[in-house]
Amino acid sequence: MIPAALITALRGARHVQVFTGAGVSAESGIATFRDTPSGLWERYDPATLATAHAFRQDPALVWGWYEWRRMQVLLARPNPAHLAIAALAQRVPKLTLVTQNVDDLHERAGSTEVIHLHGSLHQPRCFACARSPSQPLGLPDEPEGGRHLEPPRCEHCGGRLRPGVVWFGESLPEAALTAAFAAADSCDVLISVGTSGVVHPAAQIPERAWRAGAVLAHVNPQPLGSHAEREFLLRGTAAQLMPQLLQAAFND
Numbered sequence: 001m002i003p004a005a006l007i008t009a010l011r012g013a014r015h016v017q018v019f020t021g022a023g024v025s026a027e028s029g030i031a032t033f034r035d036t037p038s039g040l041w042e043r044y045d046p047a048t049l050a051t052a053h054a055f056r057q058d059p060a061l062v063w064g065w066y067e068w069r070r071m072q073v074l075l076a077r078p079n080p081a082h083l084a085i086a087a088l089a090q091r092v093p094k095l096t097l098v099t100q101n102v103d104d105l106h107e108r109a110g111s112t113e114v115i116h117l118h119g120s121l122h123q124p125r126c127f128a129c130a131r132s133p134s135q136p137l138g139l140p141d142e143p144e145g146g147r148h149l150e151p152p153r154c155e156h157c158g159g160r161l162r163p164g165v166v167w168f169g170e171s172l173p174e175a176a177l178t179a180a181f182a183a184a185d186s187c188d189v190l191i192s193v194g195t196s197g198v199v200h201p202a203a204q205i206p207e208r209a210w211r212a213g214a215v216l217a218h219v220n221p222q223p224l225g226s227h228a229e230r231e232f233l234l235r236g237t238a239a240q241l242m243p244q245l246l247q248a249a250f251n252d
């Protein structure tokens with residue numbers, strides 16, 4: 001059941017921000033990070049994979065793990081949540097889509113100008129000179145997680161390629177974070193979809209929007225939220241609730 005006050009806020013919104021995490025891609029078959037028992041960080045310690053130190057220590061383990069993730073993404077398809085978010089952008093005057101995800105399912109669902117706070121699996125770059133390969137990567141060689149795969153070499157300097165994602169301890173792309181914060185400061189409604197809200201600075205975005213006066217909605221099977229007013233928790237999955245939200249607000 002979508003609260004009437006949220007429907008009214010959406011219908012009257014000039015600017016809507018959608019902020020997504022791994023949960024929006026869960027129903028496309030891509031494992032989230034902290035959801036037990038399938039949570040990725042349950043099985044792999046992020047410190048041994050998602051850091052520059054881990055890559056220096058064992059580039060083949062880290063590259064092999066991300067290539068396994070990239071294979072998952074290539075085999076996955078956008079789910080009804082991705083499609084509803086793309087459709088929502090056609091129903092409101094302005095929509096800013098900010099994601100923590102490194103997959104391209106929002107783009108493949110038809111969303112444009114997606115702000116990726118944590119980079120992308122499809123944009124590898126050289127660990128040494130930071131330049132990108134002139135050709136996109138081919139199909140991943142790594143069908144299973146946790147197996148070693150030697151990273152390709154940089155065509156410019158011979159260094160090793162690294163995944164184009166933000167690792168723990170690294171800064172987020174400044175332009176992306178600035179744009180995401182600016183949207184939080186100016187949107188009328190922020191819909192947070194499938195994020196545990198534990199990784200900063202991205203996790204500040206919903207709270208920042210609420211403090212700026214926006215109506216906040218969380219789409220998540222787990223309980224979230226801490227404000228009495230202007231905040232709604234839609235308990236359920238993204239693929240179920242996002243189409244319902246679109247239909248309730250715009251009969252779409």
Ligand code: APR
Nearest residue numbers: 021022023026032033034100194195196199220222237238
């Ligand atoms: N629909 C909606 N939400 C879901 C679904 C679903 N089908 N399945 C799980 N969730 C929720 C979980 O309840 C959880 O709150 O999605 C959230 C997933 O949380 P995380 O696994 O922590 O993913 P995320 O919040 O995106 O992590 C943020 O942490 O490891 C880093 O860089 C990584 O971008 C990632 C960041």
